[in-house]
Amino acid sequence: MAKKKSNDKMSVKGRNKHPKTDLPVSKHKSKSKEKHKHIIELRDVWKIYQMGDVEVPALKGININIHEGEFVAIMGPSGSGKSTAMNMVGCLDIPTKGDIYLDSKNIAQMTESELAQIRGQKIGFIFQQFNLITTLTALENVMLPMVFQDKPREERVERAKVLLEMVNLGDRINHKPTELSGGQQQRVAIARSLANDPEVILADEPTGNLDTNTGTNVMEFLCKLNNKESKTIVMVTHDEEVAEFAERIEILRDGEIVQSKKGKNHDAACNKDKGGRRR
């Protein structure tokens, strides 16, 4: 029973462009502009889990800065704390110690309801297991994040259709997830992550459940979002090949950042085709 909010400026702007003439509709400025603003900042973030009497630190005071429009991969083996880090960035969890700034707001201090608002408006999630709602069609899945922002129905339908066209699923909008292949499901999830035109896309092992070709295809979409839509992308992966698509790779081991390097494939893969893929 959410109340009407007047925070829909992004949606209003989003409608300015004709949906068919260009990729959908982002309020965010082009990437060529300034990249200095930190959209995400982790400052000395600790996460400690209590396992009986033992305290297990998952994150040991990590610091990460992510600029607006950047494509960052957080890489590390399982148990390195990368998923914990992503949960923090995604406002799904709060740190035991330290501060997390999202768009200059410290989310470590927020209530669950405020976090839900932030997640809904500023962050789009892409999961390894797609996590679509099985009872809903592709279109309804893409509309879901907008439902919780109280967007009017016509706007939701219109935008969801545009987003599904963008991921080349314009002819599958009424299919349930079980009627779609893994790659198609992940593309629905990508469309869903864009529903409320968030500033940040968080991808947790986005290719983990896909074969190489489909995985590459999904990575191309992420590149396009970064390149053409100027979305900030934070991706968590253990797969080095996938990580190379990112501009910057932060390597996490045992809860600490051990290395930061440039992704080898980023320029070749993400800037190769400025026109993006069209159907």
Add this chain to the structure above:
Amino acid sequence: MNKDEIILSIENLKDRRLRSFLSILSILIGIAAIFAIASFGLGLTNYVDSLAEEAGTDKFYIQTKGTGLIGDETFYLTEDDIDFVSKENEVREVAGMYAKAGEIEYKDQKKYSLVIGLDPEKKEFIDEVFALDVERGRHLKEGDLRKVFLGYNYLLENKIFKESLKVGDKVTINSLEFEIVGFYEEVGNPQDDSQMYLIPEAFESLYPKSEGRYAFVMGSAEKGINMDSFADNLEDDLRKFKGQEEGKEDFFVLTFEDALETFGSILTIINGSLLLIALISIFVATVNIMNTMYTAVIERTKEIGVMKAVGAKNNDILFIFVFESGFLGMFGGILGVGLGYLISSAGGQIAASAGYALLAPIFPWYLTLGCIMFGFLVGAGAGILPARQASGLAPVDALRYE
């Protein structure tokens, strides 16, 4: 309220058709029982009210004590008693009534019922007390020594006799032949509807020792007086007249109001107990729905995590689950009303064919609406705890759930 969250609730129910159906079934039974019981209860209340309206609350009865059966001759009221009562203050009209069991025979079929002796000069007053009109033929009149007036059921085939009787037919009562002059309209219970009415002289010729021994006296008082104190005074005066001690009188005065009240309170007790039983089944249904919803919450933990990840607030999740469970209740309510209607209609017809036409259920709109709303509220109420559990899940834990 968000329409799409409601749609989500319904989608979820559709997805678990069998389990939803079973939960609906459990509440359906309770609601059907409540609907059926209430429709009969309201029908009876209606009947009592209409009786009070037709017969009027100015009526009173004087009945002899004893076994309580009409026709029991241990105690009786005499002509003098009736005379005395008719001269009391505030009494408008009085009529004594003979009553004894008798045998009626028609074409070699023998049946037993009550024979009533009534003064034909008082027929209008008696009709008023009985709240009955003549259905067919005419009333008895002075001198109708070998004429009988019958209850409604004699008009029906295969009810008392195989054949339907008509005016002019001859029947034998206690081996004397009588000609039928008319029939009363339907009362709605088999005793009253199978009675035989004679003029007092005819009654006395059938039962020679009965002269002047009345089983029952009915009367009416002045309009607008306090019937309770009237009845008390009348009982006092008649006791003194009959020379009986207080507390040892062989009769009692009953006002129509009292009778209706007694009937009404018995009705309330019966209805109340039946409703209580129905409520137990509603309680069971509540537990069942709660169980279904707790299972649903566990099953959909991951889905809840996803919804939270894409921006659902705790209240959104709460709303989805409470509504889902409310819908279960509401569907149960709708189907329950349907089933209750069928049960009541069938029950009403069975009662009517058994001669209890007064057991007629009624179906006012507020009963239907109330039962459906009640179903929704029971469902939503049962869903609150599971929904709170769902809404309180930490998103990160919920997402990790497999």
